[in-house]
Amino acid sequence: MNQHPKVTRTVDNSPDGTVLTSAPRDVPVDRATAAARRVVDALLRTDRANANLDRVAEELESIADHLDQHAPEVAERLVDMWHGEGVTRHDPVTGPENAIALPLVLAGRADGSVEGVVTVTIPYQGPPGHVHGGVAALLLDHTLGVANAWAGRTGATAQLNVRYHRPTPLFVPLTVTGRLVWQDGRKVGSVGEIRTADGTLCVSVEALFIDRTVPRPR
């Protein structure tokens, strides 16, 4: 619970292959989140006529009630999220504590890029059998933020221009990459891509980030 990084890992101070996202830990909240992720996926796949689904609904409500009863006020919880735990534990793309996150694992490369391989499943579907275009945008926006950090910069997205070259398939390994390509004062320009294993380009992105960090709650 105290993995707040004291030193930012960048291409200048860390080896090729440095994992920039948070690994799942063998702690109850990470195990529960991984299991919740399985439930989300399985609910979309399971037989709609399963007579036990009513009981599943009751059990999930009961679990949610229990977790709610043991939750602090949101304002208090936000302070802990941003000070105590490290920012990559709870985000919706890489966070092992966020059941919505695939999660995507990103490593920094010596050439300044970041890269991850991920297989996308049913909950993230857009066109039949393919990744939702907005999910591709979510993966790329997040990857560029991590790429900027690897290059030693921070910033909020100001413009995100996504190009869809062909439908991105579900159920196969996809390589997601990002790289900072220019800097000008508070502005940073970054590019990224999603490709299939044979190198076919599915989605590309160009984005502008501006260093205007949102203050942490306190």
Place this chain on the structure above:
Amino acid sequence: MNQHPKVTRTVDNSPDGTVLTSAPRDVPVDRATAAARRVVDALLRTDRANANLDRVAEELESIADHLDQHAPEVAERLVDMWHGEGVTRHDPVTGPENAIALPLVLAGRADGSVEGVVTVTIPYQGPPGHVHGGVAALLLDHTLGVANAWAGRTGATAQLNVRYHRPTPLFVPLTVTGRLVWQDGRKVGSVGEIRTADGTLCVSVEALFIDRTVPRPR
């Protein structure tokens, strides 16, 4: 389970305020999904030191195992999703059967636009206390697809250009709008926005769609 729309609802054949997304139904799979959505949110908020989290993890694994045991092969399930149930029941933005979906509810307006009001919570967080930029892109991409359908067009996203005017707050009602603005053969241009209740513009989007529908599984 057989809500496949025989007639497409468009601005030309449906009244102002027509809800274009699927309402949750009082059936077990919808109740279970709503409960799973509560679990996802509560897992990010609950006390990390709760001694019962281990048991929660075990219960969630057990539920996932059960749902998996009653799930058909994915290929078979995809056929049912796209033929039997109606396409708006399972998508990651509006789908009542998808625990990742907020869900966003969109209504068609007589002026040709579509609109929804949604409050975004912790699982979709990017900067502290604010909506992840990629999640805003996901909401807008999906909303424009629905706007195109309301105008009587279909198409896959070819380009999505998102502008972030200011951070989009969590925990307050946001109005998401979309509208088709031009058509040229197989190309469609659409715009959308996310605003807070007082009308403050947070995110805007311009997008190009091309009519190249991905075939349904069969």
